[in-house]
Amino acid sequence: MAKDYYAILGVARGASEDEIKKAYRKLAHTHHPDKKGGTEAKFKEINEAYQVLSDKMKRQQYDMYGRVFEGGQGAGAPGGGFGGFQWDAAGGFEGENFSDIFEDFFGFGRQGARASAKSARGEDIQVTLGVDLEDVAFGKEKEIRLKRHVACAQCSGSGAEPKSEIISCETCGGTGQVHTQHRTVFGVIAQTGVCAHCHGRGKTPKHKCAHCHGAGIRQESDAFTVKIPAGIDSREAFRVAGKGEEAPYGGKAGDLYVIVSVASHSEFSRQGSDLYKNSRVSFSQAALGGKQEVSTLWGAITLSIPQGVQSGTVIRVPGKGMPKKSGYGKGDLFVSVFVETPAKLSHRQKELLDELKKEGL
Ligand SMILES: [Zn+2]
Ligand SMILES: [Zn+2]
Structure with a gap:
């Protein structure tokens, strides 16, 4: 075993993700090279240990083999040094374990960039909706409940107290942008970001709306009905325009994408716009042929059973399948006929069958 990462972070081998994160934060703050008494070597070591122990797969490998294998996504493996997160020009450090921690250090991060994106247009939301075959066949309406950001009712999304004076933002001097320079272990990083105070608008209300603290949006439970496209x-999705996250300050709301999951049906199976079902016919009906009532999604129909039908014969019923996505017409229904051999016979039935047997049937 090369290095004892648990000892480096001062946690037990069975430490939880949370304990590891806490220990890392504390040590990283203490040993950060920008801090008095901080050393780069120690800081790198702490980061190396955290990269492995905060990653489920890497931690498992490390526990089993005492090392983490290089290759693939495994940047930042022991000895590989200080990798594993990437500078992203748009927002800051990528990687969920690091972004919040680096925000702590440097006072910047993705928050600003995110906020600016939000003020332009709200993010899209994706949900999965379980429906029945009938919902899809008839294009029924279904209720969707979700939590999403909606414009604050108090200030109509402006973030301002009613009649509040609008002033130039003091934080960015009205430019909407902030410039930051940070000395880090990677060197000096200069960044232009969106002003978090005014969200890039350069203007800010003198008095912020108390209801949303100036954000203009609030996360709320929302419920509405959507029409399932017939x-x-x-695994197919449909879009509900404007039902994504709403954006503050007059921005456009994102869209909602509903991914459909159709439950399996007790009677019908489906392939594209065609439906399939089984229908049992009696022994004598199969031999003689005749009419049989068969249920479909579109009401019962009378099926003509041809004389001498064999078990497994498929009868096609045009236009009784699912609606076609084009909106024109329906697919077909395929009925598989199964001939039932009687398991129990009455005395009379047995007599008659014996007669038939003598006739060569
Ligand atoms: Zn500002
Ligand atoms: Zn408000």
């Missing part, structure tokens, strides 16, 4: 299939 004929949609599982």
Whole structure:
């Protein structure tokens, strides 16, 4: 075993993700090279240990083999040094374990960039909706409940107290942008970011709305009905415009994408716009042929059973399948006929069958 990462972070081998994160934060703050008494070597070591122990897969490898294998996504493996997170020009450090921690250090991060994106247009939301075959066949309406950001009712999304004076933002001097320079272990990083105070608008209300603290949006539970597009299939999605996250300060709301998951049906199976079902016919009906009532999604129909039908014969019923996605017409229903051999016979039935047997049937 090369290095004892648990000892480096001062945690037990069975430490939880949370304990590891806490220990890392504390040590990283103490040993950060920008801090008095901080050393780069120690800081790198702490980061190396955290990269492995905060990653489920790497930690498992390390526990089993005492090392983490290089290759693939495994940047930042022991000896590989200080990798594993990437500078992203748009926002800051990528990687969920690091972004919040680096925000702590440097006072910047993705928050600013995110906020500016939000003020332009709200983010899209994706949900999965479980529906029945009937919902899809008839294009029924279904209720969707979700939590999303909606414009603050108190200030209509402006973030200002009613009649508040609008002033130039003091933080950015009205430019909407802030310039920051940070000395880090990677060197000096200069960044232009969106002013977090005014969200890039350069202007800010003198008195912020008390309801949303000036954000203009609030996360709330929302419920509304959507119409299921007739004929949609599982894993397909439809868009509900404007039902994504709403944006503050007059920005456009994002869209909601509903991914459909169609439950399996007790009677019908489906392939595209065609439906399939089984239908049992009696022994004598199969031999003689005749009419049989068969249920479909579109009401019962009378099926003509041809004389002498064999078990497994498929009868096609045009236009009784699912609506086509084009909006024109429906697919077909395929009925598989299964001939039932009687398991129990009455005395009379047995007599008659014996007669038939003598006739060569
Ligand atoms: Zn500002
Ligand atoms: Zn408000």
